[in-house]
Amino acid sequence: MPGPGEFDIIRNYFSRAPSGEGVVLGIGDDCALLQPPAGELLATSVDTLVADRHFPAGANAGLIASRALRVNVSDLAAMNARPLWFTLALTLPESDADWLQAFADGLLETAREYGVALVGGDTTRGPLSITIQVTGSSGAPLRRDGAGAGDAIYVSGPLGAAAASLPVILGQRSVSNADRQRAETAYFCPEPQLKTAAAIGVIASSAVDISDGLLADLGHICRASGVTAEVDLEAVPVAGLARELDEARALELAATGGDDYQLCFTVPQAQIAALEALGLDAVRIGTLVAAEGTPEVRAQLRGETWTPAAAGYQHF
Numbered sequence: 028m029p030g031p032g033e034f035d036i037i038r039n040y041f042s043r044a045p046s047g048e049g050v051v052l053g054i055g056d057d058c059a060l061l062q063p064p065a066g067e068l069l070a071t072s073v074d075t076l077v078a079d080r081h082f083p084a085g086a087n088a089g090l091i092a093s094r095a096l097r098v099n100v101s102d103l104a105a106m107n108a109r110p111l112w113f114t115l116a117l118t119l120p121e122s123d124a125d126w127l128q129a130f131a132d133g134l135l136e137t138a139r140e141y142g143v144a145l146v147g148g149d150t151t152r153g154p155l156s157i158t159i160q161v162t163g164s165s166g167a168p169l170r171r172d173g174a175g176a177g178d179a180i181y182v183s184g185p186l187g188a189a190a191a192s193l194p195v196i197l198g199q200r201s202v203s204n205a206d207r208q209r210a211e212t213a214y215f216c217p218e219p220q221l222k223t224a225a226a227i228g229v230i231a232s233s234a235v236d237i238s239d240g241l242l243a244d245l246g247h248i249c250r251a252s253g254v255t256a257e258v259d260l261e262a263v264p265v266a267g268l269a270r271e272l273d274e275a276r277a278l279e280l281a282a283t284g285g286d287d288y289q290l291c292f293t294v295p296q297a298q299i300a301a302l303e304a305l306g307l308d309a310v311r312i313g314t315l316v317a318a319e320g321t322p323e324v325r326a327q328l329r330g331e332t333w334t335p336a337a338a339g340y341q342h343f
């Protein structure tokens with residue numbers, strides 16, 4: 028039986044998306060019409076997930092959708108922007124009603140969780156890929172270029188869970204159903220750190236979400252701000268899923284593994300007391316110092332310089 032055609036796909040699976048704040052006109056016209064919140068800046072970002080690069084093509088469609096939206100919302104969290112709207116460009120090798128139903132269910136459930144409305148998109152045939160563009164608004168954006176020497180470096184929560192799960196996700200290691208579920212949750216359902224971002228918005232001097240690995244993403248703050256980071260690896264919180272591995276491997280994954288989408292942020296000395304008073308789960312992992320020449324990230328373990336076996340992920 029042939030699957031639904033292009034317009035049936037849009038009507039059956041995506042047009043039923045609930046409306047949202049500021050949506051004057053949603054799916055169905057040539058453009059959506061959106062009313063930005065008065066006095067705030069719009070923050071917008073796009074991410075593409077390509078089958079067999081960002082997720083196995085055979086993975087559960089609902090989980091793929093969940094991950095696609097979460098990683099985009101995480102970019103908003105990294106800027107302290109509140110999610111408002113998103114568009115979806117979906118490229119499918121074939122029209123498969125069951126796959127589309129699971130995908131739309133996962134997508135719209137995740138959208139509800141984060142209060143973000145699907146307002147448009149594009150549907151095409153080709154190798155499976157999912158592009159989501161997300162827009163939010165912020166009254167106190169957090170940027171990568173605001174950090175200064177002397178600022179303390181924090182991470183919002185434990186790292187290494189998604190990287191530790193990757194062999195299970197890629198089918199390289201077989202585990203019990205319960206362990207598979209834990210791995211899938213870690214990899215496909217990272218939690219965008221919106222609450223932490225809102226709390227630190229006027230306290231932090233810079234922030235980035237950790238998609239490519241702590242040391243690599245902290246490097247972006249260092250280059251944008253012109254400072255060097257000194258990280259004490261013993262302080263880095265390691266996720267339970269990574270702690271089940273040997274200690275050296277766990278630390279490697281926490282320092283360089285991507286896909287956890289925790290935040291790394293910096294706090295000026297004068298704001299540290301205000302941050303600590305918030306009672307967040309955030310952990311201090313180091314300090315920024317003046318760059319001598321090129322900004323860099325220096326990691327130490329038990330007083331010794333530590334270099335990762337592999338650098339952060341780069342596509343090219």
Ligand code: ADP
Pocket residue numbers: 037041042053054055056057058059115116117145146147148149150
């Ligand atoms: P156009 O040809 O004018 O670009 P389309 O025929 O591609 O419009 O889409 C019709 C409507 O459906 C538009 O409002 C578009 O935003 C929406 N749309 C198309 N594909 C999707 C999708 N995958 N998810 C959500 N909305 C979609």
Ligand code: MG
Pocket residue numbers: 056057
């Ligand atoms: Mg048109």
